[in-house]
Amino acid sequence: MEPRTLGALAAVLVVSAGFAFHHFLSGRPEAVRIPEKTGTAGAVAAPRPAAPLPQSSSGPVPASGPGQVPSAPGGAVVVVVDVSGKVRRPGVHRLPAGSRVTDALEAAGGVKAGTSTEGLNRARVLTDGEHVVVGGPPQPALATGGGVGVGPGAGPPAGPVSLNTATVEQLDTLPGVGPVLARHIVDYRTQHGGFRSVEELREVNGIGARRFSDLQKLVRP
Known part of the structure; x- marks a missing residue:
């Protein structure tokens, strides 16, 4: 083959290789960079903290009883006594458990003026259902159903x-x-x-x- 022909063939091959390389480069996929988002619209919301669990009360839990004795609306145990005689407000009175005769006299308005309380033990603890007679003569138990005369001379x-x-x-x-x-x-x-x-x-x-x-x-x- 003549040198001129070889040169023309080499030139064609070089041009073809150039076109092929250009076509290869233009056909390759290019990575596209996503633009960064700015402002509060693109901010990721922070997770909300979990609500704290309720803590149990440190105070004591009130206990309920069987209700064998009288009680006030708030649940406190009371004693019911009947105060009669020379007091300002005779009648049935409800007092806290552990009250004494002096407390019953105060609930009845106090002893009337001029009444002797010499034979009255005002420090005695009351019992439920008790009948306290102030300043009167002693009464028979059979007639009063268990009342007790606490005046002088009992x-x-x-x-x-x-x-x-x-x-x-x-x-x-x-x-x-x-x-x-x-x-x-x-x-x-x-x-x-x-x-x-x-x-x-x-x-x-x-x-x-x-x-x-x-x-x-x-x-x-």
């Missing part, structure tokens, strides 16, 4: 004493029964729901066979 009851309604002062007037034994009788009555028979008095702490024999005809359930 003496032993005229009839059998009710073990289920008598107060400590009235039981204290029985022969051989002092304040301590009288309190034991009232405590036994409260714990056992009352006396069902006179013989049950034998179960009270401090009452033996001899003392029971002396009291048997002086008391009733």
Whole structure:
């Protein structure tokens, strides 16, 4: 082959290679850069913090009782007493548990002027259902249903004493029964729901066979 022909063929090959290379470069995919977003529109919202769990109260939880004794609307235990005699507002009064005779007198408006309270133990703790008579003569237990005269000159009851309604002062007037034994009788009555028979008095702490024999005809359930 002649040199001229070879030169022309080489020139064609070079031109063809150039076109092929240009076509290759123009056909390649180019990476496109996404423009960055500015402003608050492109900001990613931060996650909201979780709400704190409610904490339990550190205060005590009120306990509910079976309701065996009278109670005030707020749940406090009360005692109901009947105050009569020489007071300004005689009647039935509800007082907090643990109240004393002096508290009952205040609830009844106080003792009338000129009334002697020499025989009245105003420091004594009240019991539920008690009848307090101020300044009057002693009343028989059989006629009053267990009321006790706490005025001056109070003496032993005229009839059998009710073990289920008598107060400590009235039981204290029985022969051989002092304040301590009288309190034991009232405590036994409260714990056992009352006396069902006179013989049950034998179960009270401090009452033996001899003392029971002396009291048997002086008391009733």
